[in-house]
Amino acid sequence: MDDVAITRRVSESQSERSEIIFPADANALGNLFGGRLMQFIDLVGAMAASRHARAITVTASMDHLDFVAPVHVGDLLILKASVNRAFKTSMEVGVKAMVEDVRKQQLRHVSSAYLTYVAVDREGGGITVPQLICETDHQRRRYEDAGRRREMRSGEVLRKKRLREQLGAEWNL
Numbered sequence: 001m002d003d004v005a006i007t008r009r010v011s012e013s014q015s016e017r018s019e020i021i022f023p024a025d026a027n028a029l030g031n032l033f034g035g036r037l038m039q040f041i042d043l044v045g046a047m048a049a050s051r052h053a054r055a056i057t058v059t060a061s062m063d064h065l066d067f068v069a070p071v072h073v074g075d076l077l078i079l080k081a082s083v084n085r086a087f088k089t090s091m092e093v094g095v096k097a098m099v100e101d102v103r104k105q106q107l108r109h110v111s112s113a114y115l116t117y118v119a120v121d122r123e124g125g126g127i128t129v130p131q132l133i134c135e136t137d138h139q140r141r142r143y144e145d146a147g148r149r150r151e152m153r154s155g156e157v158l159r160k161k162r163l164r165e166q167l168g169a170e171w172n173l
């Protein structure tokens with residue numbers, strides 16, 4: 001069957017991950033390191049992308065990463081990832097990180113990010129991903145926004161690619 005004809009619903013790949021924050025992941029203030037949070041975000045994003053593509057995926061970029069509020073040692077961190085849009089071989093995934101107050105049963109938003117993953121075969125070559133089916137207004141809004149972000153991202157990716165080619169070995173200095 002032609003891969004391009006395959007479609008998948010947003011709900012089929014939505015992913016969630018929970019973590020209790022330990023002191024080894026914290027800075028001197030007792031807050032979670034930003035880099036560790038980025039790792040958690042990347043992992044849950046990759047789960048959603050790989051589920052959507054049903055393939056190995058690699059992270060091409062992470063952008064619009066906002067650290068809204070600190071995460072403390074002992075906090076219960078909840079991360080939710082959803083594919084916002086599938087392109088040809090790439091997908092934009094939105095990740096939202098929240099801290100759950102288990103006593104009050106409330107969630108506090110701490111971070112959000114958009115990541116792009118590329119589906120690859122065993123040799124690292126890009127493979128076509130299924131197109132996304134949005135079923136709610138919220139999903140449709142995220143789909144539209146992802147298209148706008150891709151346009152902005154593409155210009156910058158192309159500019160950097162050209163610069164790398166122009167500079168050749170100088171790029172590494």
Ligand SMILES: CC(C)(COP(=O)(O)OP(=O)(O)OC[C@H]1O[C@@H](n2cnc3c(N)ncnc32)[C@H](O)[C@@H]1OP(=O)(O)O)[C@@H](O)C(=O)NCCC(=O)NCCS
Pocket residue numbers: 058059060061087088089090091116118126153157
């Ligand atoms: C991401 C990667 C596969 C792109 O390879 P490439 O040769 O530049 O591929 P192309 O230019 O053909 O682009 C392939 C897709 O990736 C997208 N893409 C490439 N660079 C991108 C970037 N920086 N941000 C977002 N999307 C990007 C393209 O838009 C294209 O999407 P489409 O097929 O849906 O239209 C390649 O750069 C790579 O393997 N990077 C390392 C990935 C990795 O190891 N990640 C873990 C970090 S340690």
